[in-house]
Amino acid sequence: MNPELMEALQALAGERGITLDTLFAALADALESAYKRMQGAHEFSWVTIDPDTMEIRVFAQDLDDEGEPVGEEYDVTPDDFGRIAAQTARQVMTQRIREAERDLKYEEYAGREGDIVTGMIQQTDARYTLLDLGRVEALLPQAEQVPFERPEANTRLKAYIVEVRKTAKGPQIVVSRTHPGLIKRLFELEVPEIADGVVEIRACAREPGHRTKIAVGSNDRNVDPVGACVGARGARVRMVVNELRGEKIDIVPFSEDPADFVMKALSPAKVKEVLIDEETGTATVIVPDYQLSLAIGKEGQNARLSARMTGWRVDIKSETQVAEEAAYADIEWAEGEWILDEATGEQVWRPAEGGPAVSAGQWTEAAVADEGPEPDEAVVEAEAAGDSEPEADDEASDDSVPGDGPASDEAETPAGDSDTESEPQA
Structure with a gap:
């Protein structure tokens, strides 16, 4: 029986992708559980499996009053252990193998938050979309889906891993189509300079399904970061836009x-x-x-x-x-507030610096007084002042002219004399 069991374990390990050590540990635990269900089983016992001969033995050790093992271990393998424990061991072993598979699947994706995966759309409803990633399924919640994007069954879709959960049914991988990190990963796939670290996406802002802005910088002064992301005739950025179902992308230098x-x-x-x-x-x-x-x-x-x-x-x-x-x-604005005067029922102005409240009419009069006369009044006063000045000049000229004749007749002669006197003397 042992050679057949060894061949079965090897075949199972190759089929499930599980190591033989993991299977031996699962088998030993299963046999130990089966032994402890037997009548007269020792309390402190364990099972060993020789990987070379596949010999299965049960060992036990006595316990003292405090529950600590004492003395030497001894062999307590029942004569009919294989026949009695076979069915129970098979069931427990199947369960442990499933647990080992779940652990392997979890370890495969644990720590991969931030990576991008490609899956086949299996099922879509109002709550979530299931993606088949091969050995596991990914969950795309409705909140992580792009508005107006309708996933079609049996089509491939790229998504961003936001969380990997370990559950009793196996790993649960939560992915997103709205996360800004999806933009960065898609550009890494299309732009070798980003994958090599020559060009970096320093900042990103996104409104899924509508528009995205990214700021790029270069670690090599000879490489244009914007041109590297756009590509020849926009070929590189076009691939990203197509994957995002036409979402617009603005690329600016950081x-x-x-x-x-x-x-x-x-x-x-x-x-x-x-x-x-x-x-x-x-x-x-x-x-x-x-x-x-x-x-x-x-x-x-x-x-x-x-x-x-x-x-x-x-x-x-x-x-x-x-x-x-x-x-x-x-x-300069007045500081204060309008309040209701309970006595009169009217709005009154209360200055911020304190003092009595004033009515709207008083406040307006004070404001006009502070600002001075209105522009129209100032113009009228200026015109009045201009009209009064010529009258004063006329009075002064009348007083200065001697005689009874008109002032204009007397004023012409000095004008002629002044012309004569302005000539230079010989």
């Missing part, structure tokens, strides 16, 4: 300068200036008026992805908005 990085992240919009506020983590972006809608993007998508990729809160303003804010900044 920059250590925050302002420059934000400016490049907002591509294809043209940016005039970026102001960085490190205390608030805000990047104020100033763009020409005609570039405002492009910089913000459809439903704010471009600005939103840029903020996620750069890590800055992006505030986009047009040149007109900046000019208007600068104009309003020069205006």
Whole structure:
């Protein structure tokens, strides 16, 4: 029987991909369990298997009052042990083999979080999609699926491993189609420079099914990171887009300068200036008026992805908005609040610095008094002042002319004399 058992174990090990040592350990545990079910079995006993002769022996050792083994071990193998324990051992061994297979499958995928796998779609329902990876199945939950992407049965699909769980039924591999890491892995498959580490994807932001932005940098100054990812005539990036079912991908160069990085992240919009506020983590972006809608993007998508990729809160303003804010900044605003006067039922102004509350009419009069006369009134006063000055000049000229004749007649002669006197003397 032993040679046949050895051949069966070897065949099973080759079929299941399990080592003989694992099978021997499983068989020994199964036989030990079968022995302890027998009447009169020793409490402290174990089974040994000789791998060369396949001889199976049961050994035992006595226990003291405290439950510790004492004395020498001795052979307690029953005469009919093989016949009695065969059926029980077969059942337990089958169970242990299944457990060993589950452990092997788990070890195969344990620690592979972040890798990309290709599977065949087996089943799809409202909760999840099952992918056949060969020896195991992967679970693609509905939350990890791209909106509007309809997986079809018996088609291949690439997915990103996000978690490997160990369960009683075997390893459960959870994969995703929405994780940003899927973008990085797909580019590694299509761009040799990324796989070799020459080009790196430094940042990535994604809205699955719609648009993705990635920032790439090069460790070799002779290699253009953007060109390497795009490929000749866009061949490389096109392969990634096809795998993502047409999702748009923006590739921009990475920059250590925050302002420059934000400016490049907002591509294809043209940016005039970026102001960085490190205390608030805000990047104020100033763009020409005609570039405002492009910089913000459809439903704010471009600005939103840029903020996620750069890590800055992006505030986009047009040149007109900046000019208007600068104009309003020069205006001194009153500090206080409008409250309800319970006695009169009217709104009254209560200054922030304290003091009595004033009515709306009083507040308006005080504001006008502080600002000075209205522009129209100032113009009228200036015109009135201009009209009064000529009258004063006329009065002065009338007083200065002697005699009873008209002032104009007397004024002509000095004019002629002055011309004569202005000539140089001989």
